[in-house]
Amino acid sequence: GLQVYVPLNTAVSYDETKDLSRALAQHLEQEHVDRVTSNMSKAVRKGKVFVDWSQNDEHKTTVCVYSLRAKEEPTVSTPVTWSEVENCLKKKKSELLKFRSDQVLARVKKLGDLFEPVEELKQKLPKKWEL
Structure with a gap:
């Protein structure tokens, strides 16, 4: 997989970064319906780029x-x-x-x-x- 890093140099919460990453993922999904998904289901992801906004969480590892x-x-x-x-x-x-x-x-x-x-x-x- 490909990870895209967006550096933030101010104090922000995981909730704030998750909200932004979810909004970006859903926007990309709407703009490119046939090519992009923000849905974690492997059945839905097949053949598409999966934008995993859920990684922006203090309980996840990257x-x-x-x-x-x-x-x-x-x-x-x-x-x-x-x-x-x-x-x-x-x-x-x-x-x-x-x-x-x-x-x-x-x-x-x-x-x-x-x-x-x-x-x-x-x-x-x-x-x-x-x-």
Whole structure:
């Protein structure tokens, strides 16, 4: 799966971030009915992009960047560029976004830490949002 991080540098509650993420997920679902769902049901999700707004909860866990995934061939949760995502979609090859630890070390050496701007960006959760 692909995780999208939205850095918030002010004190906000899980309820506030969950409300915003739910609203965004439902908006995307309404705009792209045939391609996007915010419904957790696996039957409904088949063949669609699932926007999991429920992850914004203090009782949920999310793997952080540069973490190893415990699989037969361990891969690393790796920040990617939007052009890499577009290339993956164009070529229909999800493996283009899977990285082993040795590949990640080479990427960071070549590209720098792609996650660093997320940690430095300053922004606030809007008081109201219109979608």
